[in-house]
Amino acid sequence: MPKRVDHEERRWQIAAAVRRIAADRGLEGVSLNEVAAEAGISKGFVQHYFASRDDMLRYAATTLRGGVEERIASAGEPGVRDLLVALLPLDDAARDDALVANAFLVRALKDPAIAGHFRTGHGQLRDAVAAMLAAARDDGTLVSTVDPPAEAASLLALVSGLGDAVLLGYQSGEEAIALIDLHLSRIATTQGKTR
Template sequence: MPKRVDHEDRRRQIAAAVRRIAADRGLEGVSLNEVAAEAGISKGSVQHYFASRDEMLRYATTTLRGGIEERIATPSEPRVRDLLIALLPLDEAGRDHALVANAFVVRALKDPEIAGHFRTGHGQLRDAVAALLVAGQDAGDLLLTGDPAMEADLLLALVAGLGDAVLLGYQTGDEAIALVDLHLSRIAASRER
């Protein structure tokens, strides 16, 4: 009896291989041959699931969100700080995720489909941060003076910049966390106005 293959599972397996290569060598290292070797399957199998390298990269971009969701898994009552800290590359998994995301950002500059995936993902992340900001304000922990979505965009820009600084080694993880805390202290309800 021939072995049954879960096609979506195989596509995810190939995308995981793309992400591992991208974390190690950037997208320049991603070829059908390299992906096949990394995934432990034949080049023909990769081509069966993806007609081209571009199609494979576009699909791999759709799987980046899963990595973010794993990284930002927070307590049952998450706070905005928990989510922001989880986005920083503070450990090997976080570093790998940031390297892969950065590699795809460069690709997104010339690929509208990949850029669309990033815009959608950023919008969802911004909405999650804004909701946590509103929850913090409702709980009396935060004092927002402006639009929660704009504050969320500011916080995400801060974390993105700090993430790059940690990757490049001119900020430590602890320094990045301290800067996130400094910004959050500026909207904390306990501060004097």
């Protein structure tokens, strides 16, 4: 009986090879030959699933959120702070995810499909943080004057900048977390914390 091939799993494996190369050498290092070698398959096999390098990169861009989602899920029922901390490059896997995301961010400036993926993902994340902030405001954990959508946008901008600072080494992970805590303490009531 012939072996069943899970085509989506194969595409995911190729995308994982793209991400590994991008984490190490940026997207400049991603070619069909390099991806085939990294994935341990033939170039023809890569071409079977992706007609071009652009198609392969666009698909790989749709797989970027996996690591962040795993870190958030591992926090159990995360609070705002847990979610924000999960976005920081605090260990090797998170650092690789951030390097890959930054490589794709540069590509997104010229590729509307990848840019659209970034906008959609950011919007979903902003909405999730805003909903968590609204719930915390409603249960008295945050001051009543908090504007959840504006605060979510501000917090995500803060974390984005802190992530780059950690990657570049001019902030430590501990310093970045302390700055998140400082910002959250400014909107917290004395009754609770946003953890």
